[in-house]
Amino acid sequence: MDSQSSFDRLVEKGDIEPVDGWDFSWFDGRATEVRPSWNYFERLSERVQRANAVLDIETGGGERFAEVLRSLPSLPRRLAATESWVPNVDIARRELEPLGVTVRETADGDRLPFDDESFDLVCSRHPTSTPWFEIARVLEFGGTFISQQIGAGTNRELTDFMMGPQPVSERQSVARAITAATEAGLEVIEVQEEALPVEFFDVGAVVYFLRKVIWTVPDFSSDKYREPLRRMHDHIEAAGSFTSHSRRFLIEARKPR
Numbered sequence: 001m002d003s004q005s006s007f008d009r010l011v012e013k014g015d016i017e018p019v020d021g022w023d024f025s026w027f028d029g030r031a032t033e034v035r036p037s038w039n040y041f042e043r044l045s046e047r048v049q050r051a052n053a054v055l056d057i058e059t060g061g062g063e064r065f066a067e068v069l070r071s072l073p074s075l076p077r078r079l080a081a082t083e084s085w086v087p088n089v090d091i092a093r094r095e096l097e098p099l100g101v102t103v104r105e106t107a108d109g110d111r112l113p114f115d116d117e118s119f120d121l122v123c124s125r126h127p128t129s130t131p132w133f134e135i136a137r138v139l140e141f142g143g144t145f146i147s148q149q150i151g152a153g154t155n156r157e158l159t160d161f162m163m164g165p166q167p168v169s170e171r172q173s174v175a176r177a178i179t180a181a182t183e184a185g186l187e188v189i190e191v192q193e194e195a196l197p198v199e200f201f202d203v204g205a206v207v208y209f210l211r212k213v214i215w216t217v218p219d220f221s222s223d224k225y226r227e228p229l230r231r232m233h234d235h236i237e238a239a240g241s242f243t244s245h246s247r248r249f250l251i252e253a254r255k256p257r
Contacts (some may be wrong), residue, residue: 007203007233011222014207020087023063024212030205034196036248040148043250044068044123047146051121053078055114055138058127060085062092062103065123069099076121080114082106084128114138126150128215130177132184139255145186149177151193151247155216158198158206158244162217162228174249186253193249200242203233 017026045068048054056065059081069075079101083092086105093103104113112134120143122135127149135145152173159166170176174193181188200206207229210220222229236242 007230010202010204010233011207011229012204014204014211015222017208019208019212020061020091023061026208027205030202031198031200031209033198033246036148036192036194036196036250038148038192038250040125040146040250041068044146045071047121047123047144048072048076049074051076051119053119053140054080054121054123055112055119056081056101057112057122057124057131057135059083059088059092059096059103060126061088062095062101064125065101066095066099069096069101075100078119080104080119082112084108112138117141117143119143121146123147124149130180132180132186136184136186136255139186141255142257144189144252144254145181146252147250149249149251151249154247155198155213155244158200158209158242159216161232161242162210162220162225174251177249177251181251181253185255187256188251188253190252191249193247195245195247198244198246200236200244201240203229203236206232206242 048068049072054076059065060083062081065081081092081096081101081103083089083103083105084107089103089105096103106113108129116137117140118138120140122139122145124147127147139145150172152170153168156168174191178188178191207222210217232242
C-alpha cells in the first residue's frame with residue numbers, strides 16, 4: 001500500500017470510531033501514555049472504602065468510577081455522580097446505577113444539585129473545570145476532595161504541531177488550583193505534578209485522540225487539518241512515532257472542621 005493510501009485509510013479509521021464515553025481501549029497498539037506515579041485509582045479506592053457518602057464530579061461515562069466501586073468489598077451508604085456532556089449521561093447511568101450510584105446531569109458552572117455538607121468525600125478525575133466553591137459547600141466539615149487534573153500545557157507538542165505555536169493558558173495550572181481551593185475555604189494537604197510521555201504510532205490514533213480530547217485542538221476536523229495530519233503521518237512513518245507530553249497533577253484538600 002502506498003503512503004497516500006495508508007494515510008487515507010488511517011485517517012478514516014480515526015474518524016469513524018465512536019468517541020462517546022471515556023474508554024481509551026481503542027488506542028491499544030496505536031498509542032501509549034505513561035501513567036502518573038501516584039496511582040490515582042488506588043488512592044481513590046482507599047478513600048472510598050473509608051467514606052460514608054461519595055460524589056464523583058464529571059464522571060464521564062462512569063467507566064472508571066464503576067471500576068473502582070466494583071473492586072471494593074463493600075460500598076458507602078450514599079453514592080452520586082455528575083456529568084455535563086449529554087452523550088455521556090446515559091452511558092454513566094448504565095454503568096453506575098446498577099451499583100447504587102445516583103447520576104445527575106449538570107451544566108458546567110451550575111450549582112451542584114445536592115444539599116450543603118452532603119458528602120464526606122468528593123472526587124474528580126480530569127475535570128474540564130473545578131467548581132471549588134460548590135465542592136466546599138457540599139463537603140462535610142472534615143471531608144476531603146481528591147482529584148487528578150490535566151495541567152497547563154498538556155500535550156502542547158501535539159497542539160503546536162497541528163496549529164503552530166500557541167500560548168499556554170494558566171487556567172489549569174497547579175498554582176491556580178491551590179489559590180482557588182484556598183479561596184473556597186479548603187485546606188490543601190497534598191499536591192504532586194508530573195509531565196508524562198504520550199506516544200502515537202499512527203496518524204489514525206492522532207485523529208481519534210483529537211476528536212475525543214477536544215481541548216487539544218478546539219476546532220479540529222480531519223478535513224480542516226488535512227495538511228498537518230499529512231505531515232504527522234510522514235513524521236511517524238520516518239521516526240516510528242510522535243511523542244507529546246501530558247501534564248498531570250494530583251491535588252487533595254480538606255474542609256476544616
